[in-house]
Amino acid sequence: MDPVRFYSSIIKRNIKRPEKVEKLIVRGLSIAQLYVSLFKDKRLPESLQYLNAFCIKSVRDSLAEPQNSAWVNIFSPTEFLIALGVKPLFTEAYSSFMSGFFIEDDLIDAAEARGISNTLCSYHKTFIGAGELGILKKPRFLITTSTACDANIPTFRYLSNKFGAPLCIIDVPYKYSKEAVEYVKKQLLDLVKVLEEVFKRKPDIDKLREIVRTENRTRALMKEYLNYVGQKSFIPTMTFEMYMLFASHVFIGTGEVLNFYQKLLRDIRNAPEKRGKSVFFVHLPPLFEKNFKEYFNFSEKYHIAASDINYDFLEEIDERDPFGGIAEKLILSSFNGGIDRRASRIRELVEKIKPDGIIQFCHLGCKQTIGGTFVIKNLAAEMGIPFLYLDGDCVDKRNNQEGQNRTRLEAFLEML
């Protein structure tokens, strides 16, 4: 039996015993981290081996130290948490790992049994279900923003009330203006005051500037990386494009992520020239969908070029005014505001990378993806690039119509 499946069956047998399940998850992640560090997958370049271990460790650490962790959405200004040494845990990461443990169905069922709508995004249902079953331990703090996702605020509010943990919601205006920057900046200054009270630690402005400086250096490397993406076959599996979210969002500003991008740039320069066809993903790639795994993971014929969610902000943050600079970043994200903002960022990326096709996987319950499908479809048609959209679920494997997906995906790939 596959060892992950075996481990998962032990977790599943104990799903009603939260203390045990929580320990099994943390232990499983520790073993996985040790395993990927000792037995490096030779098919992966050094940068991705490093990222693999880093992502597992960061989820493990936040679960192992709930009293020093904060739950966040991917657009949260985590620079302030990093400055305080607090460990962030984001919904998409936790739920993807639970799907990796094959227990997302139990967690989703637990959330739905408590009255959570079955049409809520499964990243959120999995997270809530783990909270309902007591598998997730009370965090010290929660932060979310109003950016992009209509599920974040209700989920974070619900969990904050359930656990009695303080929540900060950053309201991000759709349009950029001086007033909008001041409005968000004030919320960030208030956030820091609350963090200081909760964690009993004073954030140091020089430390924050250093984090922003590291973030700017990292983003410069990210932009350089993009110069090579169109010419090389590089990202070997969909999991790695998802892992990039750790580096492009929640942990950007850390030394580890800077180190990762330095390695990444070295590796992509040395990567083989592009072979086969490349596909650009809109939003998130479906890591657990059987057909996508079969056609894209470690494939010579098809490869993952990039996904727009990793490149929603590519500017510099003002180091002299980190609060104002981070406020600007939140407002200028291409995922903030109308779909036209996302469409123009997708256009820029596609013009640069020149993929052979674009796939939008419409994750069940994600209204912001499904609602924008025709705008992206028209954009692809205007640019003369084949476009495919499919419905399914990036977390809950039960919601993927594998037969239908296979027919449409194969037809699309053949056309490429």
Ligand code: SF4
């Ligand atoms: S997939 Fe959509 S609904 Fe789910 S967390 Fe992401 S943005 Fe929100």
